[in-house]
Amino acid sequence: MTPSTAVRPLLPTEARVLATLMEKARTVPDTYPMTLNGLLGGCNQKTSREPVMSLAEAEVLEALDGLRDLGLISESSGGRAARFGHQFQKGYGVPEQSAVLLGLLMLRGPQTAGELRLNAERWYRFADISSVEAFLDELQERSAEKGGALVLKLPRAPGAREQRWAHLLCGPVDLDSLAAGGASVPTAGLAPRVAALEAEVAHLRTALERVCAELGLPAPAAGEPGAD
Structure with missing residues (x-):
């Protein structure tokens, strides 16, 4: 599978909206595709989010417009309100397992392979940590013809036993901020x-x-x- 469009780096708000759609499609399928109000609440959750955001409706609508231009969401008008779904796998040309890992990294920030396997339980059941690492390695070694790497294995933090992984969907990771003890913040x-x-x-x-x-x-x- 190859990407349907050349995808530019996402804005942080676009990444949050897209990942929220990916999460709810798997964890609460009865409410998916999502209404704008449901999507707004999901983006602003206080749990399972890093960083926690407080987006306004206008910001979510702007993010949806950007994602629509990239071919990463779909919109339907059934019922009284418009509903939105994601087209992540089609847009980036990745298998389900890779999409799950990227969605979790967008929602929760950098994580180890073990943390990703645990946090993925409601999305997809990976057999073991080695299978998670295999998909992460594949995403990091992704060829330029397919759009280049989508994740990065971060330097080991002082005192940490395992290295964390970060997504590159919003552009390069600020490694200086990480080294100084700050959170991983996309520069775009x-x-x-x-x-x-x-x-x-x-x-x-x-x-x-x-x-x-x-x-x-x-x-x-x-x-x-x-x-x-």
């Missing part, structure tokens, strides 16, 4: 989120100043508690 797609957060802060400050003016109170200066 951060600027738009920073800009959105700055705009939200500016909007909240304007609203606060308006409330203070209505109450006859001085607006807090930048940097004071309640100013940002």
